[in-house]
Amino acid sequence: xxxxxxxxxxxxxxxxxxxxxxxxxxxxxxxxxxxxxxxxxxxxxxxxxxxxxxxxxxxxxxxxxxxxxxxxxxxxxxxxxxxxxxxxxxxxxxx
Amino acid sequence: xxxxxxxxxxxxxxxxxxxxxxxxxxxxxxxxxxxxxxxxxxxxxxxxxxxxxxxxxxxxxxxxxxxxxxxxxxxxxxxxxxxxxxxxxxxxxxxxxxxxxxxxxxxxxxxxxxxxxxxxxxxxxxxxxxxxxxxxxxxxxxxxxxxxxxxxxxxxxxxxxxxxxxxxxxxxxxxxxxxxxxxxxxxxxxxxxxxxxxxxxxxxxxxxxxxxxxxxxxxxxxxxxxxxxxxxxxxxxxxxxxxxxxxxxxxxxxxxxxxxxxxxxxxxxxxxxxxxxxxxxxxxxxxxxxxxxxxxxxxxxxxxxxxxxxxxxxxxxxxxxxxxxxxxxxxxxxxxxxxxxxxxxxxxxxxxxxxxxxxxxxxxxxxxxxxxxxxxxxxxxxxxxxxxxxxxxxxxxxxxxxxxxxxxxxxxxxxxxxxxxxxxxxxxxxxxxxxxxxxxxxxxxxxxxxxxxxxxxxxxxxxxxxxxxxxxxxxxxxxxxxxxxxxxxxxxxxxxxxxxxxxxxxxxxxxxxxxxxxxxxxxxxxxxxxxxxxxxxxxxxxxxxxxxxxxxxxxxxxxxxxxxxxxxxxxxxxxxxxxx
Numbered sequence: 001x002x003x004x005x006x007x008x009x010x011x012x013x014x015x016x017x018x019x020x021x022x023x024x025x026x027x028x029x030x031x032x033x034x035x036x037x038x039x040x041x042x043x044x045x046x047x048x049x050x051x052x053x054x055x056x057x058x059x060x061x062x063x064x065x066x067x068x069x070x071x072x073x074x075x076x077x078x079x080x081x082x083x084x085x086x087x088x089x090x091x092x093x094x095x
Numbered sequence: 096x097x098x099x100x101x102x103x104x105x106x107x108x109x110x111x112x113x114x115x116x117x118x119x120x121x122x123x124x125x126x127x128x129x130x131x132x133x134x135x136x137x138x139x140x141x142x143x144x145x146x147x148x149x150x151x152x153x154x155x156x157x158x159x160x161x162x163x164x165x166x167x168x169x170x171x172x173x174x175x176x177x178x179x180x181x182x183x184x185x186x187x188x189x190x191x192x193x194x195x196x197x198x199x200x201x202x203x204x205x206x207x208x209x210x211x212x213x214x215x216x217x218x219x220x221x222x223x224x225x226x227x228x229x230x231x232x233x234x235x236x237x238x239x240x241x242x243x244x245x246x247x248x249x250x251x252x253x254x255x256x257x258x259x260x261x262x263x264x265x266x267x268x269x270x271x272x273x274x275x276x277x278x279x280x281x282x283x284x285x286x287x288x289x290x291x292x293x294x295x296x297x298x299x300x301x302x303x304x305x306x307x308x309x310x311x312x313x314x315x316x317x318x319x320x321x322x323x324x325x326x327x328x329x330x331x332x333x334x335x336x337x338x339x340x341x342x343x344x345x346x347x348x349x350x351x352x353x354x355x356x357x358x359x360x361x362x363x364x365x366x367x368x369x370x371x372x373x374x375x376x377x378x379x380x381x382x383x384x385x386x387x388x389x390x391x392x393x394x395x396x397x398x399x400x401x402x403x404x405x406x407x408x409x410x411x412x413x414x415x416x417x418x419x420x421x422x423x424x425x426x427x428x429x430x431x432x433x434x435x436x437x438x439x440x441x442x443x444x445x446x447x448x449x450x451x452x453x454x455x456x457x458x459x460x461x462x463x464x465x466x467x468x469x470x471x472x473x474x475x476x477x478x479x480x481x482x483x484x485x486x487x488x489x490x491x492x493x494x495x496x497x498x499x500x501x502x503x504x505x506x507x508x509x510x511x512x513x514x515x516x517x518x519x520x521x522x523x524x525x526x527x528x529x530x531x532x533x534x535x536x537x538x539x540x541x542x543x544x545x546x547x548x549x550x551x552x553x554x555x556x557x558x559x560x561x562x563x564x565x566x567x568x569x570x571x572x573x574x575x576x577x578x579x580x581x582x583x584x585x586x587x588x589x590x591x592x593x594x595x596x597x598x599x600x601x602x603x604x605x606x607x608x609x610x611x612x613x614x615x616x617x618x619x620x621x622x623x624x625x626x627x628x629x630x631x632x633x634x635x636x637x638x639x640x641x642x643x644x645x646x647x648x649x650x651x652x653x654x655x656x657x658x659x660x661x662x663x664x665x666x667x668x669x670x671x672x673x674x675x
Contacts (some may be wrong), residue, residue, distance in 0.1 A: 034611045045204050045643065055203045060352045071230040072199055072348075076206040084203075 015066065015092060020085045023065060027058045028081070040082035068092060096139040098131040098364055099341045101315040108312050111299045111337035114269040115292040117188045119336050124149035128341040132178065135349035137356050137363075141178055145336070148181050154259055155186025159224075161260030162247065166191035169220045169275065173227035173235070174323035175199045176346045179251045183226045184274070186254070191265040194274040195220045195287065198323045199231065201348075206234070212285075213238035217245065219285050220275055220523065226254060269293055275523050276325050278435035287523035288325075288435040295329065297516035298438035299337045301488030302330070307443045308368060308398045308429065310334070316342045317366040319350035319357050319375070326403050329439040330370055340368075350375070355383040358391060358418070365395040372403035376414040384417030394422030401450075402431040402440070404653065405556065405572055406482040408452050415449075425449045432484040432554050436532065436539055437517040441493065442552050444485035453553055454480045461569060464497075464508040466546045466553065476630060479573070481553045484545075491515030494538075495547050508546045510558055514538045560656045562593040564600050564633050569593075571656055574604060577630035583622045584609075590646050591627075591635070592660040601636060602627070605659055605668055607646060608639035638668045 025038050031048040032038055042048065045055060062084075063069055068091035070078075078084050103126030113119045123129075129144035159170075172183045174196035187194040197216050200209035217225075217238060222245065225235045229250035239245040247253055267273060273295045275287035303310040316335040320327030335342045343360050350357055358379060361369055401411065415425035426449040433440035444451065454472035457479045459465045469478035487493035494502045495509040503509045518539045521529030532540045544561060545554040555570065562569040574591035578584055588607040593600040606623055608616055620637040627635045640646060644667060647658035662668055 043204075045202075048642070056201065056348075056351065059203065072201070073206075073230045073234055075203055076200045076209060076234075077204070079204045 020088050024081055042081045043079050096142055099129045099142050100127050101341055103127050111303050116273050117266040120149050123336055123339040126339055128339055130342045132344050135353045137359055143178050151182050152185030152189050155182050155254055156189035156264050157259045157262055158254055158257035159190040160262045162257045166265055169193045169195050169222040171195045171222040171225040173197055173199050173231050175228050176322055176344050180322055189264045189266045191267055193272050195222050196323045210238050215285050217242050220287050276435045286525055286528050288519050289523050290438055294438050294517050299333055302440045303334055303338055306489050310338045314340050314368055315366040316340055317360045317369045319345040319347055321347045325435040325439045354379040361396055362392045367395055368398045370400035373407040373410045377410045380414045380417045387421050391421040393418055397427050398429055399427045400429045400431055406430050408450055408480055408482050411450050430482045430484050436519050441513050442485040442487050451483045452480045453483055454478050466506040481555055484552050484554050486551055505547050511541045511543045511545050512538045562602055569633055573631050574627050577626050578623055581626045583626055590654045590656055590659045592656045602633050604635045605638045605640050607642055609642055640668050
């Protein structure tokens with residue numbers, strides 16, 4: 001049984017690519033470096049002012065929100081916002 | 096699925112009176128207790144009674160022996176918290192192979208760094224087989240490509256695919272190794288600590304006995320500690336196993352995600368024993384301290400151990416305040432001290448008295464190497480509070496010595512040496528590194544600094560990180576805490592070390608700069624230098640580090656000051672030239 005609050009925010013059914021990107025950008029917005037906008041090509045751990053712990057917090061937030069679990073080897077190979085988006089969409093499709 | 100029972104129905108309690116890990120398992124397997132795995136939501140993922148751990152390990156052992164692996168061969172295992180670890184680890188125990196537990200990757204884009212680390216561990220251990228969770232099979236394949244001696248690698252399926260042959264088991268015995276422990280703080284040049292069966296049992300006897308945690312009938316353990324650390328593997332697998340206890344596991348990742356599940360499990364399962372470094376208590380307080388669930392009942396928790404990092408009394412105070420209303424009794428805190436080189440533990444504070452501290456004068460400690468009680472313990476600028484870590488385990492000895500080797504008396508600051516049956520025979524295949532820490536008389540140089548206080552040890556920090564400015568000892572933690580304490584940067588975003596100059600040692604503080612405009616950067620540097628001057632009374636050079644470069648950490652996520660210093664000297668922290 002899960003009484004966690006995450007369920008309230010969990011998305012059900014099909015989600016679009018735009019929704020996923022929007023959510024990632026929302027999560028990353030606090031770490032935007034200067035005026036440089038966050039795009040699909042943004043390299044998460046390099047182009048932003050985010051540290052490794054905060055990155056993992058963000059990944060966990062996204063996992064909860066989209067109800068997916070990203071395997072640790074896949075996380076270790078993600079670099080850009082686009083790659084993170086694709087990963088989440090693929091895992092959603094497999095559910 | 097229900098968690099496994101806390102008590103065995105008929106099996107009589109035996110208190111670590113065994114000769115080897117496999118003997119402990121043989122006995123525990125006659126009862127009903129075992130290990131239960133949970134997910135981040137607190138649901139049971141799987142249960143593995145000790146009986147089943149043993150049966151599965153026997154199958155694995157016959158497959159490994161049947162495949163031609165020789166006694167003493169090393170088996171590398173990615174030590175995620177999952178049933179496969181138990182299969183592989185105990186399978187190796189019954190097959191006469193030496194397990195080499197290694198960490199799992201963390202973080203986004205961390206593949207290359209992880210593969211580098213794996214390659215160093217293969218080189219250091221000479222492993223001939225490697226087993227991991229299925230997700231990591233690909234990484235293992237990448238890492239072993241240059242190690243032709245590795246004959247088997249992959250997920251558990253790689254072992255399952257081997258034929259089970261009718262061979263005799265050849266369990267590791269009292270004279271053998273139990274496993275190789277890569278101690279934290281050694282990602283670059285990993286040293287595998289040789290954990291012998293004898294030392295393991297000696298340490299377990301001390302740790303679980305009356306001078307340690309005093310485990311007995313009715314105890315139940317909860318752990319989220321990684322099994323690739325001695326505190327996770329020896330403390331919270333071998334320890335409970337040595338007393339036929341049940342254990343409830345969360346993975347370290349799931350703990351980081353939902354720290355309150357740790358406390359929730361203790362409460363629901365009426366667990367009695369659980370351990371954490373200070374940062375785990377801190378995380379739980381920060382995430383859960385404001386909204387303690389009404390049904391959380393921690394009154395069952397009778398041994399809350401702290402170890403693995405410098406113990407922070409302030410963090411434990413806050414935890415006790417936050418969870419006191421939920422039944423947590425601060426008297427159950429047990430500060431302890433140890434390292435992989437002694438298996439795990441070497442001192443424990445007395446039971447049922449909680450955290451005791453000694454507040455000393457900073458100036459006397461720095462200038463005179465004396466821990467003089469502070470005139471005004473409330474004055475943080477002049478006083479420094481240390482946690483008293485208890486007596487050395489029975490059968491062991493602990494001394495604090497000065498640089499010439501003289502054994503020091505109470506309140507004289509020196510280097511901590513230990514001796515006794517828990518001490519390692521040396522690092523695996525590293526005679527030189529072993530000689531550097533281990534004397535011919537069997538005394539181990541822990542590399543830690545501290546002082547004695549009425550038979551108990553007070554650990555003040557790592558000797559090698561110590562900064563000496565104008566003959567004064569300065570602890571880098573003090574500098575970092577001063578900066579964090581003023582909330583100039585967050586925890587883990589600053590690191591202090593010293594460099595040698597013509598004028599003696601110069602303190603350098605590297606901080607992660609999460610601001611980009613020049614004025615904000617200048618302010619940050621000024622605030623950091625100001626805080627250090629104000630609190631620790633030394634001048635320092637402040638280096639701003641881009642978040643993309645970051646500060647180096649050890650495999651356990653602790654800041655590596657030595658590595659930070661090396662990066663600094665290599666010019667890696669040099670500020671980027673201003674945009675043209």
